Amino acid sequence: MTAQSILALGSILTAGFTMAVGAVGAALGESRIGAAGMDALARQPDEAGAITRNQFVALAMVESTAIFCLVISLVLLFANPYVSGGG
Numbered sequence: 001m002t003a004q005s006i007l008a009l010g011s012i013l014t015a016g017f018t019m020a021v022g023a024v025g026a027a028l029g030e031s032r033i034g035a036a037g038m039d040a041l042a043r044q045p046d047e048a049g050a051i052t053r054n055q056f057v058a059l060a061m062v063e064s065t066a067i068f069c070l071v072i073s074l075v076l077l078f079a080n081p082y083v084s085g086g087g
Contacts, residue, residue, distance in 0.1 A: 009081045015073035022069025029062040 037055040041048055 015076040026066035
């Protein structure tokens with residue numbers, strides 16, 4: 001097993017772990033935001049516009065974390081300068 005194949009294997013495993021953590025973290029965060037938003041709407045239905053707007057902003061921020069994890073994984077898989085395609 002060469003150093004290049006070890007780096008390739010490490011990159012693949014790290015990319016998979018990054019996507020797993022990013023997806024699970026984003027899913028948990030989005031579910032908590034959704035539950036809190038529904039609770040807030042049930043308590044004060046007159047403030048539905050403000051609650052919904054703030055909820056969408058929070059969801060976008062949480063989802064950006066998952067997108068950053070995706071970008072890191074794609075860089076590890078396809079633009080890794082330490083692992084060339086000739087492994």
